[in-house]
Amino acid sequence: MQPANLLFITLALIGVAYVLGYFRSRALAAPLGGIRHLKSLPGYYGVRAAMWCGIPALIVLALWASFESKVIQLLILGALPAELIPNTIGESSLLMSKIRNVASGALPAGFVEQPLANAAERLQVLEQTSKTYMSLLVLSIAVLAGFVGWYRIQPRLNAREQVERTLRWFFFSCAGLAILTTVGIVFSVIFETIRFFGMVPFTEFFFGTSWSPQVALRADQVGSEGAFGMIPLFTGTLLISAIALLVAVPVGLFSAIYLSEYANKRVRSVVKPMLEMLAGVPTVVYGFFAALTVAPFISDFANTIGLNASSQSALAAGLVMGVMIIPFVSSLSDDVINAVPQTLRDGSLALGATQSETMKKVIFPAALPGIMGGILLAASRAIGETMIVVMAAGLAANLTGNPLETVTTVTVQIVTLLIGDQEFDSPKTLAAFALGAMLFIVTLLLNVVALKIVRKYREQYD
Incomplete structure (x- = not known):
């Protein structure tokens, strides 16, 4: 199952968990004389059940989708013969692009080496297996966690406090994510800038009056020094x-x-x-x-x-x-x-x-x-x-x-x-x-x- 479809199904399960939690709180309050005997309003119990259902499942889905391609790439490239294993990140990217083109049918298998054709077949199997396991794991977590959240609803449970505390942590995480993203952007630019100044003199960049960055591939070409x-x-x-x-x-x-x-x-x-x-x-x-x-x-x-x-x-x-x-x-x-x-x-x-x-x-x-x-x-x-x-x-x-x-x-x-x-x-x-x-x-x-x-x-x- 594609991650987008899995996300929509998870959101639907979150909605179902909210409805079930809402009506369970009202059902538990009915014998006691109504919702005035609940510690929180029924909506908070529904939101709590929805959080139990959605948060773990969405975290697993996000982590799996983030690291899936990297893990598959390591497995594919690690299984290649020693003479085909790339040495740099750029070579790894180009080789994986070629393997993916063979796997998708954009490039015939006869135009590449046999190990790459085999790697393309293995890539299809790994991607299909990964999507199957991801779907089963995410849906299982959503159902089981939602059931636990629904089952633990009690009239004296302060659902409002738990929901608001979770939301505070969520808002704090969003603020922290924004700060970390900014820091990550700054440091990534700084590191690459340091690499650049290791190749080009500092004084040339800041005080040079000519800009021609067309560096040639060979030293004997015209304009080999930019x-x-x-x-x-x-x-x-x-x-x-x-x-x-x-x-x-x-x-x-x-x-x-x-x-x-x-x-x-x-x-x-x-x-x-x-x-x-x-x-x-x-x-x-x-x-x-x-x-x-x-x-x-x-x-x-x-x-x-x-x-x-x-x-x-x-x-x-x-x-x-x-x-x-x-x-x-x-x-x-x-x-x-x-x-x-x-x-x-x-x-x-x-x-x-x-x-x-x-x-x-x-x-x-x-x-x-x-x-x-x-x-x-x-x-x-x-x-x-x-x-x-x-x-x-x-x-x-x-x-x-x-x-x-x-x-x-x-x-x-x-x-x-x-x-x-x-x-x-x-x-x-x-x-x-x-x-x-x-x-x-x-x-x-x-x-x-x-x-x-x-x-x-x-x-x-x-």
Whole structure:
């Protein structure tokens, strides 16, 4: 049985356990004079029985599904002849892909060695056996644990306390999982970055002005030594992001001020949804618009006034990206401004301040933390955008501050580096992790600076 089907069956058993636990509690309470003699409400007894049924079964299902492929791979590769056993993780992945293709029929068995054909047959047997045992084990645990939970229902049992304690542990586990995931991501990037700096000098990456990571496979090939200077990439990233923020922040912030303080209800009901619709447009559509409309217009206009402009430019990508992130600034800023208590507005106006002075001296300082949050979100969105840059700004890593020239960004190069080669043993592939680490540090520094700005204005306002 497939894990997805098994999950649905387990969820159905959880629902059955809830119903049986609910009605058992009511049946036990009936001879005593009703549910008022129960220690908890009947729903808690049902939830307790459902937890007994579901939690162990779902844990076993998750663990089995997580480690099934790894265990089967070890069994398959371990049974191969010594001369076919792979030496690296990349070779193991390629060999297992070949065996799986033979097992699925995508690759005829006659095109591979006989041991691999035998391994494909064994793979089919192991996968079928694994699914059978997994189904039997998970369903057996669900039924038996659900029965135990149902049988142990008693009128004096404090089911509410047990359910709430279990939920507290569940919420704590979710929070811990989020933290561990973040820590795991950081450490995985750090480890791969350290491997990269073991192959490429630290000074070349941070101070190099040339980016050409196309490392050749043989030393006698042209361009056998790549260049890994990150300055052109970060320059392009900052240039496009700055153009996008120069468009999005004024337009979004002034739109929010107008909609929240000056527009009537009819105008607000029309304009605000239209602005928020920009956030729902796919980035590939923005990319088409930038490549087919904005970039040619900028190129033609620049040539008209005597400037040299590339068919793909940072200005085109930045302008379209700025339009894309306007809702991140306008919607959040509008919500934050509306959240400022009306008593502050009334007090300022009662003291003789104009509406404009009230906005600048009272409302804006009070809403500044939320506004900064919206701007930071927009900046993160601009820094992490890939599709618009690929289609409107190109892939060339040029060290330039001219917005009319072709540039590229860090995220575009990360995607480019990770296409094809997945063995993570060459400077070309590991460079993606170094770029990701630097991008993470830059984003962290932006957050620290923004927090300092917010605290400064909060102190002034208080």
